[in-house]
Amino acid sequence: MFTSKRQDKFTTGLINTRNDCFANSSIQAFAAMPGLDVYLNDILKQHKLLDKLPTNSEAPKLPLHEALATIVQELQVTITTQHYVSVWPFLQVIEKIFNSKISTNQNDAHELVQLILETLDNENTKLKKFVKQSNLNFVIPEMPFNGLLADQLTCLSCLNSSKPSFHPFAVLSLAVPQTSITSLEEMVKKNEVETINGYNCLRCKIKAILKVEKDQPTNSTAETQKLVAELKQKESNISINDDLPEDLDKFVKNYSYGGFKTENLQSTIVKKTLVVKPPRLLTVHLSRSMFTGTQVTRNSCRVQFEDEEDASSDEDNELNASKENVKYRLRAVIRHHGTHNAGHYECYRHKPALVKDTLNDTVVNTSPTINFGFAGFQLNSNELSSKSHNKRFKKIATVAKYPFWRISDTKVAEVKKEDVLRETQAVYMIYYERV
Ligand SMILES: [Zn+2]
Numbered sequence: 001m002f003t004s005k006r007q008d009k010f011t012t013g014l015i016n017t018r019n020d021c022f023a024n025s026s027i028q029a030f031a032a033m034p035g036l037d038v039y040l041n042d043i044l045k046q047h048k049l050l051d052k053l054p055t056n057s058e059a060p061k062l063p064l065h066e067a068l069a070t071i072v073q074e075l076q077v078t079i080t081t082q083h084y085v086s087v088w089p090f091l092q093v094i095e096k097i098f099n100s101k102i103s104t105n106q107n108d109a110h111e112l113v114q115l116i117l118e119t120l121d122n123e124n125t126k127l128k129k130f131v132k133q134s135n136l137n138f139v140i141p142e143m144p145f146n147g148l149l150a151d152q153l154t155c156l157s158c159l160n161s162s163k164p165s166f167h168p169f170a171v172l173s174l175a176v177p178q179t180s181i182t183s184l185e186e187m188v189k190k191n192e193v194e195t196i197n198g199y200n201c202l203r204c205k206i207k208a209i210l211k212v213e214k215d216q217p218t219n220s221t222a223e224t225q226k227l228v229a230e231l232k233q234k235e236s237n238i239s240i241n242d243d244l245p246e247d248l249d250k251f252v253k254n255y256s257y258g259g260f261k262t263e264n265l266q267s268t269i270v271k272k273t274l275v276v277k278p279p280r281l282l283t284v285h286l287s288r289s290m291f292t293g294t295q296v297t298r299n300s301c302r303v304q305f306e307d308e309e310d311a312s313s314d315e316d317n318e319l320n321a322s323k324e325n326v327k328y329r330l331r332a333v334i335r336h337h338g339t340h341n342a343g344h345y346e347c348y349r350h351k352p353a354l355v356k357d358t359l360n361d362t363v364v365n366t367s368p369t370i371n372f373g374f375a376g377f378q379l380n381s382n383e384l385s386s387k388s389h390n391k392r393f394k395k396i397a398t399v400a401k402y403p404f405w406r407i408s409d410t411k412v413a414e415v416k417k418e419d420v421l422r423e424t425q426a427v428y429m430i431y432y433e434r435v
Contacts, residue, residue, distance in 0.1 A: 045373025
């Protein structure tokens, strides 16, 4: 057994009894995000207060919030001797919620993270609904992983656009291109533009009908003339995928004159996807599965990523995307080594902000930690940055030199930031927190 006087050398590992590394690495990553600690403390505090109220019905339970807080707290305790626990008490809570067993085969870390975040979101939504229905003056915090994407289609023939459609997300899943090297920034940009052929653009069809009717006045019926006049009047306000009233819709779809048929008129469009609401905690999944016709293989393209990422959007976008300058800092990375079906997951977890209190020669953790809603001693950043405290609290050299732990189940090693950023081929999940 190894021990160290330093409180940043070790952190609690997770034992691997059967194929547990997918869960071990996922939970270690959750222990690296101060924003998650703040959220869990807040919602568990509100829940405790709600439980004490004499309401007619009982507040919905938060079993997964409680289980996650319990295991994250275990992983966040500062230790000086090698130590490990099991992830199974946490996984058993998931099994109980879904009333089914987690397979003992190789599982996917991304699927587990997605399942955990969806379940937390469900518990959060139920609690919010209860508070609203009971007319209670409680503010249930927002899930810090939730963001919003917007899609908009633009036709390359007529240059008109669709109305944006919005999709919430908790994990930003990006397909890794089949090249040898790319960067996260490039992949996010590429996700913004996708070209689709053979699109039935409503504006192009209306434009064509109006042109035919103008150039070659037909002996059209009074009914047709009425519909054409209606189209002419509506044209400028119609988007490329609008729903028309039934009679107009039928007319546009079935229109033909001479050799012209609207059903044959198709165009190419570009689909833009933008993050319109960047989440506080940004979880990126690099989809590395490739179908080769007969089997699924792993795409080992090198994906470069940075310690700091910018999520600022275009100035001139039409999707009302947030124009604020959003900056993220790297908190954790899950690496996957092996094939699509078998392999090993490890986690790079950022150390907490440990400082040395020179007054009594102790180490203080200035990062938020799990307290289940019971406020404990916590220095805030203002206190720490004041001048007198600058003299009292000193940075710890090894925390600055080795800001991450590399955690492979029970094995924990300190690593430099460069070691994490070098994992371009194995990187699978990346966790950022807004600064
Ligand atoms: Zn068009």
